[in-house]
Amino acid sequence: xxxxxxxHLCKYYQVHQKEPGLIGSLKSFIARKYSDVKAVDDVSFAIxxxxxxxxxxxxxxxxxxTLKVLSGLxxxxxxxxxxxDFTPHERRAAFLRNITLVMGQxxxxxxxxxxxxxxxxxxxxxxxxxxxxKKTLSALTELLELAPLLKKQVRKLSxxxxxxxxxxxxxxxRPQVLFLDEPTIGLDVTMQTKIRQFIADYxxxxxxxxxxxxxxxxxVTALCKRVIVIDHGKLLYDGDLHALAEKIxxxxxxxxxxxxxxxGVQLAEYGExxxxxxxxxxxxxxxxxxxxxxxxxxxxxxxxxxxxEEPPIEDVITRVFEQAARARAERGESDEDEx
Amino acid sequence: xxxxxxxxxxRSFAAMLEYRAMIFIWMLxxxxxxxxxxxxxxxxxxxxxAGYSQNDFVAYYLLxxxxxxxxxxxVIWEIDYEIRHGDFSIKLLHPLNPIHxxxxxxxxxxxxxxxxxxxxxxIAWLIFPTLQYDFTIITGALFLIALVAxxxxxxxxxxxxGLLAFWISESITLNEVWFAASLMLGGIVAxxxxxxxxxxxxxxYLPFRFMFSFPVEIxxxxxxxxxxxxxxxxxxxxxxxxxIVYRWLWRRGxxxxxxxxx
Numbered sequence: 001x002x003x004x005x006x007x008h009l010c011k012y013y014q015v016h017q018k019e020p021g022l023i024g025s026l027k028s029f030i031a032r033k034y035s036d037v038k039a040v041d042d043v044s045f046a047i048x049x050x051x052x053x054x055x056x057x058x059x060x061x062x063x064x065x066t067l068k069v070l071s072g073l074x075x076x077x078x079x080x081x082x083x084x085d086f087t088p089h090e091r092r093a094a095f096l097r098n099i100t101l102v103m104g105q106x107x108x109x110x111x112x113x114x115x116x117x118x119x120x121x122x123x124x125x126x127x128x129x130x131x132x133x134k135k136t137l138s139a140l141t142e143l144l145e146l147a148p149l150l151k152k153q154v155r156k157l158s159x160x161x162x163x164x165x166x167x168x169x170x171x172x173x174r175p176q177v178l179f180l181d182e183p184t185i186g187l188d189v190t191m192q193t194k195i196r197q198f199i200a201d202y203x204x205x206x207x208x209x210x211x212x213x214x215x216x217x218x219x220v221t222a223l224c225k226r227v228i229v230i231d232h233g234k235l236l237y238d239g240d241l242h243a244l245a246e247k248i249x250x251x252x253x254x255x256x257x258x259x260x261x262x263x264g265v266q267l268a269e270y271g272e273x274x275x276x277x278x279x280x281x282x283x284x285x286x287x288x289x290x291x292x293x294x295x296x297x298x299x300x301x302x303x304x305x306x307x308x309e310e311p312p313i314e315d316v317i318t319r320v321f322e323q324a325a326r327a328r329a330e331r332g333e334s335d336e337d338e339x
Numbered sequence: 340x341x342x343x344x345x346x347x348x349x350r351s352f353a354a355m356l357e358y359r360a361m362i363f364i365w366m367l368x369x370x371x372x373x374x375x376x377x378x379x380x381x382x383x384x385x386x387x388x389a390g391y392s393q394n395d396f397v398a399y400y401l402l403x404x405x406x407x408x409x410x411x412x413x414v415i416w417e418i419d420y421e422i423r424h425g426d427f428s429i430k431l432l433h434p435l436n437p438i439h440x441x442x443x444x445x446x447x448x449x450x451x452x453x454x455x456x457x458x459x460x461x462i463a464w465l466i467f468p469t470l471q472y473d474f475t476i477i478t479g480a481l482f483l484i485a486l487v488a489x490x491x492x493x494x495x496x497x498x499x500x501g502l503l504a505f506w507i508s509e510s511i512t513l514n515e516v517w518f519a520a521s522l523m524l525g526g527i528v529a530x531x532x533x534x535x536x537x538x539x540x541x542x543x544y545l546p547f548r549f550m551f552s553f554p555v556e557i558x559x560x561x562x563x564x565x566x567x568x569x570x571x572x573x574x575x576x577x578x579x580x581x582x583i584v585y586r587w588l589w590r591r592g593x594x595x596x597x598x599x600x601x
Contacts, residue, residue, distance in 0.1 A: 013599060073428050075597045089597055093434035101432055108429045110350065112357045117350050124346030125435045 008079035041233035054224030104182035115165035126173035160191035347443035376400035418501030473560035526552025
């Protein structure tokens, strides 16, 4: 069942521009210059119940704007969005009770009070019954290890502890659809792993539909089978994460370890040598020739061990954006999308 | 809705108690009516001014100080900050109009203020034992209604200025102009009776009177029955007008916000 439907979605902003300094301020006071920014430009996709989808793109690609449209904070300039069969920007209570938007950079917890005070208010606002509240809170407390945090003033919590409480506050009403915008930003690796594990658990336990944006590829590879890649407001890719690697990266990576020293061996004839280190070497081999080349190496060279890997996903993603930038340059578009 | 308000009130009580000293200091800064009292008190030394004796000035200004404390509003600072920093978006995700959260925190503030005002009122009574107000069951009830109405008018008018932050970044400045006008024409700088007759005629029907001085006038014994009825009608008119303007601005503002972001 489709729970999130985005159909030729466009969102354009007008932003006013100001040159730096006092003169610039005066100029902008007298005659303000505006320019259109196409934050989201003709994007379409559909997401089914229970899916976790990674939403990738560099800063300013339009990820947050899309999530804001989907959670009803912005309405589309063109095209349409449907979430759980609601039109988000109508902001009906039944819709808001079934979604959540967590922004890693924003917080809803009251700074001066323990998180529990905000939880109680949210329970009332979302009309959560006492029994349901207790049940969800104990589940969240267990998954996020909240017990020691609930009674501490929020401002005394560490960044990671606060994020855990933010997540709990955003999920107390047990939403069916989650929009998570950079939920792990600024957290250390251990805490990132915990949050990641929590998102996976929540998804499994409640069959929730999740869109996740993150700059940490580890979040995406751990959680998302499917990714949607956007850049400059345009959709670049929508599909399986591994298929993306195959499509974009024409090479695979072969690590070889030799049983004796490499003197005199011409590795370059097998593929592009990226680095050699003692008796080890890394080579890039065209994707369609990987198995033949590996077989040849095994036959012809004194090999102790060989592994074939996909290139790191960060490299693949970087490559996607480079290709998109090149394509834009060829079409003669500037990087700022100014009009 | 009651359950929601109970939860909101509990939280804002807790939050305010964290800042109990600050609230007390804020209350002390709202003493402009008392400064004006000192001015008029010394001016009336030679005899009553426009029918106000020294004692009348004391009665008028002590009660208007109470009204001002009890109708205190600061919501624009919060809205303006939250709209410009994007925190307002978080509130919009809740299935509850954000205005209720602000109303709840203002109500909490009133409870704390009343707790401080009662002992202060007793002290004032001891210092000025001759203070007299025309409190009957009817004027007392009308006083309370007018007090609530003036809070609503003050709150909604400031809330509306706050909502202008969806469009412009100078909303607080506009509100300051409005506030200055309300001090002048709301009976803080001087009781409206002291104004020239032609100014009085206009000021009687402007909204500012219903933000401060009208509740005091009700129990001052100076209003004729016709004045009282006309005043109540005008008060209800401004009350209704502020609700209508708020609802209109809220719809338009939300539309603008979701079209352009903020």
